[in-house]
Amino acid sequence: MRLTIEPLDLQRDLDLLHGWVTHPRSVFWMMQGASLADVRKEYGDILANPHHDAFLGRADGRPAFLVETYDPAHSVLAGRPELAAGDLGMHVLVAPPDGAPVAGFTPQVFAAVMEHCFADPSVRRVVVEPDAGNAAIRRKNVDAGFVELLEVPLPGKTAMLSACTREAYEAAAGLGAVAHLTPALMERAHRHLVAKAIAEYSHERLLAPVADPERPGWWTVTAGPSSYSFSARRHALEHWVVDPASIAPMPDAQVFVAELAPVLGIPDSLLPVYLEEIASTLAAAAWKLRHRRVPVTDLVDASYQEIEAAMTEGHPAFVANNGRIGFGLDDYTAFAPEAGATVRLHWVGARRDLSRLTLGEGLTEQSLYAGELAPLTRDRFAGRLRALGLDPADYLYLPVHPWQWTNKLAITFAPDVARRDLVHLGEGDDEHQAQQSIRTFFNRSRPERHYVKTALAIQNMGFLRGLSPAYMAATPAINDWVAATVEADAELRSCGFSVLRELAAIGYTGDAFHRTAGPSAHRKMIAALWRESPVPQLAEGERPMTMAALLHRDADGDALVTALIKESSLDADAWVRSYLRAYLRPLVHCLYAYDLAFMPHGENLVLVMADHAPVRAFMKDIGEEVAVMGELPLPAEVERIRGTFPEDVMALAIHTDVFDGVLRFVAAILDEDGVLPEEEFWALVRATIEEHAADHPELAAAAARYDLLRPDFLHSCLNRLQLRNTLQMVDITDQAQSLMFAGTLRNPAARQETR
Template structure:
């Protein structure tokens, strides 16, 4: 296929995604014309027509090949996503500055998508389903909800090729020695800094590093070893930390150690030659998927104790241990505050997250004989023919669709809901934060990760979590239950299941009402069992009511459009649109309710 083919294909995909997500977030209005035909009329005089199916989530599943751009009497095939945003700028209420930056992110995203489409062209879903987790992540489209999900502002073509996940290129870290008293750090009792070094370096490499340390008179009682991404070093650390470097408080040791593969999150790396070795998460000061991908220092001291406590919680809790729920523990964290920015109240957050690292357990270290792990995002991935990895796994498991989903929901949703209702712990469990463990292609358990900002606590009396580490309690956000429940509703149902249910409907003709009926049955069965053991849990289930009729529509793309690209002291926070009918509630009503119907999706003020 030619480059122009892939460019047009990438544009159509992101155009369909933009129309569907912006209509879902009620930034645009889609009116149904005929049976499956919709039109979005814009103030610019341009309209976009397409064929789509309205899903149970009040979200349009658009056939990208049917999108047509109409201007006056002229009807054109729509294959220019940038032109769409120019056409819709007045409707989206975005400034010229915001639009310019959005087009920058869009251009980067499309360039990356073109590379992925080309890479995936000859890979059938059946083949990709057999890839290792690490290998498969190089083929994934990324967050389905974020329109420009590979913006990577700060990188050019060379960096995309050298460090982008889709390139499949390996990276070797640079290593620094940082004076211990200038860091914020923590590690579990089972690990020390020498062991962390050994996780990344061979024996020969360790000997070479030790020789350099002797030559530079580095005493590890006074210094701590710290890996740094080579791009981050060249573009930020050399300049921003020049004072500490000149004083010898930070010392560059050079490039050492194993090769690492960037995962789909871009800043987390898996060890190429030793899959069971710790993953390493490093800051990258690029704007990607809504924010700069730094590492906040406030979690470094509590991360190891919090994740260890979470694993102990999973081990002692009967409902979690019975399901094999596990934690990819953050065994160590290290942050080097900036001398000057730390003194500036309200300085852009990216300047406070530039230098540090987190070491986290690998999923491979949690798998036994006959098991394998897979990022949940992989379920949503389709090949060039439209076949998904989820469908392949269902077919190869030998189970019915219903039974396969029961395994999935009992292994993933039940633990998330149990943590929420029993302990008041909310996890933003999007598809890149959940690692599935499979046996014979059915999901048997889940591994949870990423508690730096994606774990929050519900306010209230939860004696079951009274032994949570005080260091974690001091930094974790605590919000009312009606906010925390969105870590499940929005973080998982909307961000993951919305796409899975619509895909199975399209591909396997498995109705969405049936999909959420299976989920409702699994949750009802769980509730019944728990209340039989502890009647007081009925109050918690009422407090965290996943079966309520309506839920709030949380919007992430509108945040970027309304906030623009100015620097801020805090990361962007989603906004709320109009209410949605809850698919779990709908699934327990009459069988026909919630299926596709004539509808107009209208914009609202927020």
Template sequence: MPSDHPVPALPDVTPAAWREANRRLLAKALGEWCFEDMLHAVETGDGGYRVDLSSGTTYAFDATPGAFGWLQVDPRSITHTATGMLGNEVAEPAWDALQFLLEAASTLGSDPSTIATYFTELSATLAVDAARMTHGGDTVARIRSLGHTELECHMTGHNLLVANKGRIGFSATDVRRYAPESAQPVRLQWLAVHRGLAEFRGTSELSERDVLARELDEETRARFTSVLDGAGADPDGYVWTPVHPWQWDNAVQILHAADVAQRRIIPLGDSTDAYLPGQSIRTMANVSVPERYDVKLPLKILNTLVWRGIPPHCTMGAPVVTQWLRGLLDADPFLSDECRTVFLGEVASVTVRHPYLSKLDDAPYQHLETLGCIWRESVSARKDPDEHVRTFASLLHVDSVGDSFVAELVRASGLDPQDWLRRLFDTLLVPLLHVLYRYGITFNPHGQNTLIGYDENHIPVRLYLKDFVDDVCVSFTDVPERGPEPDGHDHVLPRKHPSIIRQHVMDQVFVGHFRYLAPLCAAQLGFPEKSFWQLVRETVLDFHQRFPELTARFAEYDLLTPEIPRYGLNRDRIVVTRYTDRALRHALYPNGTHPNPLAAG
């Protein structure tokens, strides 16, 4: 697609940056794969550990034990030992993460096809990390002033996953054009899709015309209408939808070639507005008119465990789930008035089912989720004028000189670290606990789905939540407070056992973020890890004391249990699921347990 912004040249990556990126990813792989019980670390004394591989090599390293049984590996301490040509063991400093993957393959219990494909994901991740290191980047002091959308372009990906920027399907040029770290504005392509293929849905207050009037100025709507008139098509016979330019070029024109040829899909032209991608890549924020909706669009790329399409049941169900949650939660005075929690609604959608492949039983889902969109309320449309809104994940960001974003915000606030953290825990956890205990509902509150609103002094004040449909789960137990639920002919709310509902909070907040945030606060704020976890526990207990009428629910969704199930995302990719082309996204299954730092004692 012609662009107003030329693709930047391939960045020069220095050998030193490549080695450093590898060294850090090797340390992460050792820590995470031992954490998920894919590898076994043997303690050697004085903070030392070793991992013996069935390939005959040993990796030794220093590590600091952390919460949930995690080892925080020192990247500079890693050594590699192998038997030399003369039969003697030769130890040398280790830095090559790709070589480590190949040497660990048989120990991990995977197959050559999986290892080769995962190698691609790992190499792609390293390429981005090394380029970032080569060119430095803004300090945490500088990014503190950025808005939500611009800040997203400085983040470095999912914490739990080792290969967190795999993006299989993107070329190197695609990464430089469309990945968030490239920060290249994108103009979306718009299509008219015949109503025999497409269906619009919106919340009760939003019509199809309302959405188009909000998203497209009058001149652009007239331009698009003239395209349809010129094609001899009835404008009212088509649903208009944006499509990512990469998707249009690489998926839609190929899989929907019959529809394009027969004028069931008609390209209308580019958007006037420019957009920037968030960390999920497929969700685009409008930077020309920030108050307009964010747009979630399918991309036929494999990234962080799944193909990044949008299932038709999600586009169909998004507005009704939003309508239901708003009616339920906005009417709760504790959430709406005291906590001032913001639910960024998925207010409208377009669903396009493939006219042929949708009739094929067990067709792989990557081919069925290629076209459609979800419009979501933007942060800019909901925040206060002096409010700073940042993803929860941004607190874990560390700049090129080693300074953490969380320490920068604490310093800027003027508060003592303990006071600031208590404000953070109250802001983040109390609304999540209330929704969990009161309604038996959980979100998928990982670092990109949960956002923190800060006042002008960078003190946490309220929580923003997004990504509802398919990520909102309800307990299958009877919860009168939920009232009538929106399931009708289509099942749009996954129902799960209370222990699984609880696990969403445990895994995404405590295991997925606090596990990393605690040592950062210890190292850069002087706030001990033990005190960190005690403060989290006190936040939970204070909530229990305030709402004694929910005592039975505290036991049902027990966050203070001594052990929690272990769900390994890296293990799922490399050992369990691998790269099988499945008809459906799969559920994770537990593999052992973790000790819970929130338990008493």
């Protein structure tokens, strides 16, 4: 039986309501002799009261029950010491049966009503005050998890004040670990994801919404046999902001994608994989709605890792962005970034002659391990090897993700463990926290210690998240060269721009998979790298924050970037100028001066905040996501990062990765929130680029060649890549050749004379 709850329509439902509340079975409702006018006034007053609501419940579409919710602090219970913040009052009336009673119907209704109440994550307890003489309803309350507190005198009755916490309800309902998988939360997840799908697929011109001629701001899209209407606003760069609540009919994200599969170009053989990633993204969204409701006001002064765990959207452009295929529910709560749990990494001894450790400048094997592992920990690892009759000098220490050890190394690499080519040394002593990039960990016990990036063989957002020992061997040398180039540049120093170096990389290659003819994902299962932490490089009064946070809206729709601007001493114009100087100007300079391009999306950049405004930035994830696109001389071990590209593609290092990948979202948020009109935002972007050009006439030829202020630029699309191949959307060794385009986009930062 399908139970639904909708707002009461007094004009439509009055006769029905009158019959219910005056029925002899409803004696405890205290309206036995009420006239139609009495009922109209009573419920008219309720609907007009901002602290009281009334709802009609249906069973398979048939009116079947009445629900009232109210704020106890604005009721006859006001002032009682038993009340607490997060309380929601509730009344429920099951309609008299019009035929034979349905066994178990009332408990089903009660469960649906409790779910409705707890669908709002801000609700911590449901409060009821039934007549103390109503033994039947009191038993049902207790069965549902209510605790009877005390009898209280109320107008017309002596009530048994009772309360049910969220945890007690979930325990009584047997929900446990799947408490987030409720119809109400899943509906919000579906609506949010379909709104994002419409927005991003339309942005990439996979969909073409049709304007409703009779309703300005309303649009329609057709998906196979279905048609969906919605309200939306369009911003620069064909950026859509779709209202999730407006989408009709009620959408199902998997059905929506399946209906669109021919249009989206998803191969039939890969559609199930994409649908699985959609399902996982929905599950994660519901979990975050249930467990991760952090208002942006609490994040304005939050710590680096509190903000990292509070991010709820994932990648802003990819629709299926929380796939994580391979994680079970227990893995999700243990290892997902939004869970915010601390993790102890596992360590293995990898036989030295079957492994490779490469180190950055100024680092030795001894200094690396001394900085990352306490002496007692190193002694414990060495003791474990000696207990097995092994010489510790024959082994390197390699950190692994706990999931990777349990699900891959101990199974897929069982022969290597049995040969003692890999030896499990146990957990490390430090507590780590997963970052938004999921396989990278921040050291919570010792924040000054390095990040650790581990191989993780789950399928997520178009890739199996492994690490290649062969590919990473050059990572420290690449990082050394990039860091030296950045540190030697006066312009970059003046902007405070620097990189977090990946100082060391380690990988094991003694397995059978490295003896096969062709490359495979199995060669990327046992590897790790260490990256500098930003914490030791901060001055007093500075704090780090992932740039992804600037795109974050909380469960109530409030934006963190808006809250930061309001909290700072700067006006919106000055705040954005400071941000663009910290972020955009250094990237433009690297491109002009060195043909050097980064992958500067939100999670790859750490902003340094002072007085709630960005003042400088750290670039990270250098080894895999940096390119030199010109003839700049490079050391032989760094030559891998050189690429040859058409000039219009070279400019996409700013046009796609910065303008379209980050700034279109920030600009739209500020415009939507009434903080800064998007025309003014993009004028500041243009001014930042023009000011750099004026300060560096020696780079005029490069500025003309890249022409970042041209009228339009190639429209490079991300979802198209994932839709084409959900298992490996690009070849990481030749990413430019994998790009997919959808015409051009009008450049909102273009010179005024070309606009």
